[in-house]
Amino acid sequence: MTATILDGKATAADIRADLKVRVARLAEARVTPGLGTVLVGDDPGSAAYVAGKHRDCAEVGIASIEVALPADATQADVEAAVDDLNADPACQGYIVQLPLPRGLDEQAVLGRMDPAKDADGLHPVNLGRLVLDQPAPLPCTPRGCLELLRRYDVPLAGAEVVVIGRGVTAGRPMGLLFTRRTENATVTTCHTGTRDLAAHVRRADVVVAAAGVPGLVTADMVKPGAALLDVGITRVVGADGKGRYTGDVDPAAAEVAGWLAPMPGGIGPMTRAMLLSNVVEAAERGLAAR
């Protein structure tokens, strides 16, 4: 068996095309959605992700508000940037790029955001709403995983889902999403304390690998026909001395799986598309509330 590729790149392009139409409709009502980003420090990966988010904004007609702070920014500097975006009427939604440099209190920064402008769904109020199954902006990576599975008709109701990783941007909220009544999957969250990862993965119909451990999920661990979503992204240096990004799923696993969202080209582009969706939805809610 060779897995059907869950093409996040093409799907994200379709989503951006739809969003462009909705942004044009908002423009008729004199509303321009605006996405703010707060980037702290000089991590090249984070800078590249933020640049990508603004490229996407330009493509669909969302205005960009870019805030860049130096690596030695203090907690007060970052919180002041958050306060400014909370108060900025041109900004319907914003994100603080994670991880923040060591020494900064990430949770204090996220908690200071206006939950109504939280385009990442990572504010404690919005994560709480997710727990309570109340409407809220959803974290972009888990939402991207669900959306991709939905568009490829991968069955979820009653499925055994194994999520590997318990990080706040991906693994932890993923379990909450997949167990909603609308998805109705049974979720096991595995992590560094899991005794026998292979045993869990072997019985999974859907595996979401978000551990950040290159090649963690190997072909022998995969149930034939399962859906594999590679969310891991780790920078490694090859024998040639060149840096490259690699995922959590060993490429040979594609021979056993039924579906594969690869890295690159799977969940990463979907994460970016879901961010745009969250911003457009916030602008639409703002217009409806007028």
Ligand SMILES: Nc1nc2c(c(=O)[nH]1)N[C@@H](CN(C=O)c1ccc(C(=O)N[C@@H](CCC(=O)O)C(=O)O)cc1)CN2
């Ligand atoms: N505030 C947030 N911080 C972080 C998030 C997040 O959702 N919100 N997620 C990740 C980083 N991230 C978005 O911010 C992200 C990572 C990777 C990709 C992506 O498109 N990757 C490509 C591969 C890399 C490339 O070729 O450039 C892919 O998978 O095809 C998008 C977004 C941590 N921080």
